[in-house]
Structures are given as structure tokens and as C-alpha cells.
Amino acid sequence: MHVESSSEGAHKVFFRILGPLRVCCGEREVPLPENRQLAVLAVLLTEVNKAVPLGRLVDAVWGDTPPVTADKQIQTCVWRLRKALVNGGTRADLIETVRGGYLLRLPDGSLDTHLFEEFRERGRARAEAGDPKGAVDDYRAALALFRGEPLAGLASRALEPVAAYWAERRLSLLEECFDVELALGRHRELVGELSLLVDEHPLREQLRGRLMTALYLSDRRADALAVYHAGRAALVSHVGLDPCARLQELHQRIIAGHPVLPTDAFSRPEPALRGRSRAAG
Incomplete structure (x- = not known):
């Protein structure tokens, strides 16, 4: 400095x-x-x-x-x-x-x-x-x-x-910061901040994935699934798309009760929208 x-x-x-x-x-x-x-x-x-x-x-x-x-x-x-x-x-x-x-x-x-x-x-x-x-x-x-x-x-x-x-x-730096904090085991402390951000940016799947991960690691599996379904509804309503493949994969891991690592919540660059399935209805 x-x-x-x-x-x-x-x-x-x-x-x-x-x-x-x-x-x-x-x-x-x-x-x-x-x-x-x-x-x-x-x-x-x-x-x-x-x-x-x-x-x-x-x-x-x-x-x-x-x-x-x-x-x-x-x-x-x-x-x-x-x-x-x-x-x-x-x-x-x-x-x-x-x-x-x-x-x-x-x-x-x-x-x-x-x-x-x-x-x-x-x-x-x-x-x-x-x-x-x-x-x-x-x-x-x-x-x-x-x-x-x-x-x-x-x-x-x-x-x-x-x-x-x-x-x-x-927002991009917040997402990077959340990844590091999740890896440090601060998932419970992040739920409130992430919830507010997801409410402000309902179509930003990167934030939603991190909130789902924080909730699941906090033993709030039902809440994590509810966050996914709310996001899917918002995406279908606004842009006619299903959630991206990685959010769907995270959703399936939570349903199955499989381990979820903090790095599963969108640490890799998000691919372009090309290739997503169009939501029915």
C-alpha cells in the first residue's frame, strides 16, 4: 500500500x-x-x-x-x-x-x-x-x-x-470472498448476508449456489432446497430458463444427502448460457 x-x-x-x-x-x-x-x-x-x-x-x-x-x-x-x-x-x-x-x-x-x-x-x-x-x-x-x-x-x-x-x-469479489469463508467453515455466519444478496439479485445463480451450500453445511437441508426452487421459479418467470447445470448438480447432491464441498458452489468460471435447456412452461 x-x-x-x-x-x-x-x-x-x-x-x-x-x-x-x-x-x-x-x-x-x-x-x-x-x-x-x-x-x-x-x-x-x-x-x-x-x-x-x-x-x-x-x-x-x-x-x-x-x-x-x-x-x-x-x-x-x-x-x-x-x-x-x-x-x-x-x-x-x-x-x-x-x-x-x-x-x-x-x-x-x-x-x-x-x-x-x-x-x-x-x-x-x-x-x-x-x-x-x-x-x-x-x-x-x-x-x-x-x-x-x-x-x-x-x-x-x-x-x-x-x-x-x-x-x-x-459482486464478483463477494463471491470470491464467500468461497474462502466457506472453506474456513464460516457457513453459519454467512447465511444472513447471502440471503440478503440473493433477495437483491434473484437471477444471480452464483450467489444462490453459495447460499444453498452455506445452508446445507449448516444442517438446513430443507431451506437449501427451498432456495433452489425459488431460484428456478424466478429464472423460468424472467428468462424462460432452467437453472444452469452446476446449480442443478448441487441441487441433486443436496437431495441425495451427499457431501458438498465449499468449492462445489461455483468456484469455477460460469459457462455461457449456450446449451441450457429451455424450461417447460
Whole structure:
């Protein structure tokens, strides 16, 4: 992890996009202009340390219907952002004007998505090195960086794919974390968290398989089977498909009372939908 020098600490700034967009300088939250300025800042953060063309910023603010004065209004947005950041205690040169656009330059450890990736990679390395408890600590530290839906409250179609990307990264890491925690024998502790996630994402079979496994390992066989049937009903109703082959296999093992290992709950990459049987009715 990056450790800042004392000179960096004087202007220590931290940006958050894994939830509502927030900026902190030291221990203080920086008041930011709203609406257009936040959309501009969000785009600069998603391309941090890279030049962002002016046209992309215009698209993030107005979509397909920009005004004729869009370029000048973006300039005003950037001016207001710079002023707000400096007033909040940051360095004056965070947002640079470059040829054809702008660039937000940040040191390591200044953006929550970067910290997320650092914790994630360190957790994977610990898991591979045979340190599952350390891996879980890092995975959970990464997941704790989320404070809600990524970029929550920003109504910009250009930012929707970015928000969806980070929401998926969170779920994928949760699934990795659950696998390690199940292997550590924490199945009873995970049932509540997994139940909430399955309710939020009823078509995500990877989560459902892990919940079924946690319930079965907790001697709740009937509940595990009920979770499977609820998932099948949801899949048939929404997309006209039966559960994937691995979920069906897990279901059959639970019915038969066969041993189920934590790794049976979708540790391998999920194959494409091609080849699934279409549900009757």
C-alpha cells in the first residue's frame, strides 16, 4: 500500500466513487458544486491520470443534445471544480488543462477504486499462498470501500456503464470472498448476508449456489432446497430458463444427502448460457 510523505500529507486528498461522489482533504469533506460539475469530476475520476477529451465531458453532461455553448460551459465547470477543491485544501494543480481536454492527476492511494484493486489483488495472492484468513481480511477491506451504488445520484447515461462495472466488481469479489469463508467453515455466519444478496439479485445463480451450500453445511437441508426452487421459479418467470447445470448438480447432491464441498458452489468460471435447456412452461 502507498504511504504518503509528510509533504504529500499536507494536501492529502481522497476521492470516492464507490457510492455517492465524495472528496476528502485530510479529515474534512470538501464541499463540491453540484449537477454538471459533479458529472465532469466523475468522468475525470474514471479516467484518472489520463487526458479526457472535451467531447466526452460534453457527452456526460448533456448526452446527444448539447447546447451550442457546451465547450464554454465545460470550461466554467472545470473552473468551479478547481476553485472548490482549492478552497477545500487540495493542491491547485489537480486538474490540468491539456490539448483538447482535461486531466485529473492523483498520487497513488487517492481513489477508492484503486484501493479496491490493491486489496483485491493482495487478497488473491494471500489465498494462493495458503493464507485464507489474511485473504478474507483483504477482501473485506476492499468491499468496505463501497458506501452504496457506485456514483449514486449522478444522472448521466455516459456514467451508467462505469457504475455497472463497479457494481459487478463488488459482486464478483463477494463471491470470491464467500468461497474462502466457506472453506474456513464460516457457513453459519454467512447465511444472513447471502440471503440478503440473493433477495437483491434473484437471477444471480452464483450467489444462490453459495447460499444453498452455506445452508446445507449448516444442517438446513430443507431451506437449501427451498432456495433452489425459488431460484428456478424466478429464472423460468424472467428468462424462460432452467437453472444452469452446476446449480442443478448441487441441487441433486443436496437431495441425495451427499457431501458438498465449499468449492462445489461455483468456484469455477460460469459457462455461457449456450446449451441450457429451455424450461417447460
